[in-house]
Amino acid sequence: MDEDDGSDVENGEETQEDEDDEATEVRPLDQDIIIPGLSLLCRTGNGLRHAFIKVVLKDKRLSDIAAISNYVHLRFLDVSNNRISDLSPLLSLTQLLWLKVDKNIVTCFQGQAFAQLVYLQWLSMAANRLTDMDGLVGPALESLILSDNRIQTLHGLESNHFSKLVTLELRGNRLSTTEGINLPNLQRLYLAQNSIKHLEGLDKLESLTTLHLRKNKLTNVEGLSSNMKCLQYINIRSNDILDETCLSSLGHVSKTLRVVVLSENPLDGNTDYRPYILTLIPKLERLDKEPISLEERAEVWKTVNELKEED
Template structure:
């Protein structure tokens, strides 16, 4: 049998079980046992490519989404896979992925994965893109990805990001944590991170951001921030900040942003009390003269000129009168 046939067809009888739980029909919300079969795999395979050694060909892409699967043990035979989608199933155990050491792209959205401990992701040394959105994760302990560049964890129940360590995720550039239960930004020790999305959490404190020296994008929309204390001058690359829909009122927040004014080019502050105050845009520009967009709208030349006048006035007010010298 050729290597293509070995990769496309399971040995006879392997993975053909398709048992259902006893008591079928007793409870509609009960998950029925559904194993991966030869037929399902054959239908999902695509993208014929050379194998790693260049001596043969194999299918490297497999689509298994929306199959009702509770078990994917049979997948371990497909060692040449590079792209795998098992989203919208009922998976809890990812152990069968351990032999898929050529994986570059893996999507596990909308399953029932509850933790990373004991899972084989650390063995997937070439994995660059991983999405585990809409699962049952509560923490990130055990998460390892030496080549991982993009990680999507949207819509879980994560309360702390303990475990996100530089040594385990050296190359991570994009981290998606929207729609979780975080109340602080602390714990993200990833100095190579470029893009961080933390919207729709319950964040009240900005902590640990001084470690993110290469961050260019920080998204904090729909949280519970009242200040921007925690923005650090160490964030020397920050260009885009979105804090829409928080509870920021005081102009002290603008003084915090002045710490990154040399690089910040786009700011979203709408749906905060501060955005409803008089001369809001002018006040922002007075603190952030290099800004190019505010609340998605470009800064006009007239606004910039008026802001420069305001800056001059503020500086003159700071000069003491002669009798005070």
């Protein structure tokens, strides 16, 4: 698998987008907007009545969504690409399973309604104006997408608040460290396009299978832990790895690793690091975009054995 995707947002572009957003005419939500977006007619809890459980309200120039609070049977809600900052009207939508709020202007979770959404399993709030995660609680959340915000620190990511979370996306934020993620059940973590210099606190991620760190500022991979007993894929493409010695900590997860992506680091082109990585991780199946052939593996271990005999 290849997890390289996503796009960069330059500060100038971000500022221009903010200015364009503020110049956009906004309007409050009303039934004339809601009704055309309704779909999926289902029976309600008592089985005697029917109600629509899905509504799509994206690209409506909405700023006030108070009217949505009357639709208490909704399970799927998309309000992406609007001008919404206040999500408290969601307080009454206690049946929500899926919520998309991408490309709005939400700045924080404090005072929002997420603690009431006890069945919410999937939440995406990419491209808002979040600076932290304080106040967010998701007892049933399985996937949380907060890419392209302004998050600098990770607080509140505790297992008692997110016991079922398996996928966390924080691409394109302003993180400098991985410290603060205490989620033993997390399986996939996407941190590309941040400013991460240090891997910290990863020993708590015992179930993690995928770690994506493309385009950060790592000079080594110290911080990888033998407690990460399930890690199969790690992407550290486009960082600041200078030489092979900076990669020795990959040995802590060598028993499970199957794919490593290292291209576009300073060591790329200056040295052939494939033999070293194959020696470090004997069961590796792919390095960068090239699979490990039986012939390559045999040649590396032949060389290793010859060196041992010489010693």
